[in-house]
Amino acid sequence: MGNTAYDFTTDDKGEISVKGLDAGAYTVEETHTLPGYNTVPKFTFTITATGLNQNEGENTLTVTTSKNGSGLVTNSSSGGGTVTLTVKNKKGSGLPLTGLNGVTFTWIAGSAVLCIGVAHLIRSRKQAEESEQE
Incomplete structure (x- = not known):
């Protein structure tokens, strides 16, 4: 050919x-x-x-x-x-997560990171208050 x-x-x-x-x-x-x-x-x-x-x-x-x-x-x-x-x-489809799926995943991941940060902040403040009382 x-x-x-x-x-x-x-x-x-x-x-x-x-x-x-x-x-x-x-x-x-x-x-x-x-x-x-x-x-x-x-x-x-x-x-x-x-x-x-x-x-x-x-x-x-x-x-x-x-x-x-x-x-x-x-x-x-x-x-x-x-x-x-x-x-x-x-x-x-071989497309990456975009649109609603991508946004939802980003919100979930961001919320998880925020919750971990807030929990760490609360814990560290509690430990600081307890050490001041001693």
């Missing part, structure tokens, strides 16, 4: 079928993410072929993924020159 970028759209099952890929490195980048799903980080997969000088059917295709694809991509070879990559797109 060369260095040309191609756009593919998944079917109703969320699948894309690409035929005729030669051995080499290919980069996958998700350009549109459905609402409620995390965007898959860009990753590279490499196709290597071994045993090409052997009888037909005895050659092997191997697919490896880059670090960004590990944990997201699994592959299986069904023989006959076909390799299936499965990309796991996860639901949810």
Whole structure:
């Protein structure tokens, strides 16, 4: 396919079928993410072929993924020159606590620190009064 970028759209099952890929490195980048799903980080997969000088059917295709694809991509070879990559797109959000959740957490943490400070102040004043009475 060369260095040309191609756009593919998944079917109703969320699948894309690409035929005729030669051995080499290919980069996958998700350009549109459905609402409620995390965007898959860009990753590279490499196709290597071994045993090409052997009888037909005895050659092997191997697919490896880059670090960004590990944990997201699994592959299986069904023989006959076909390799299936499965990309796991996860639901949810990878955003930090912001908005109401972030504000609530900040208020709780701030209140806890304030309570600890007030308790320490009361204790230290009590100890100072007791030492003055002696």
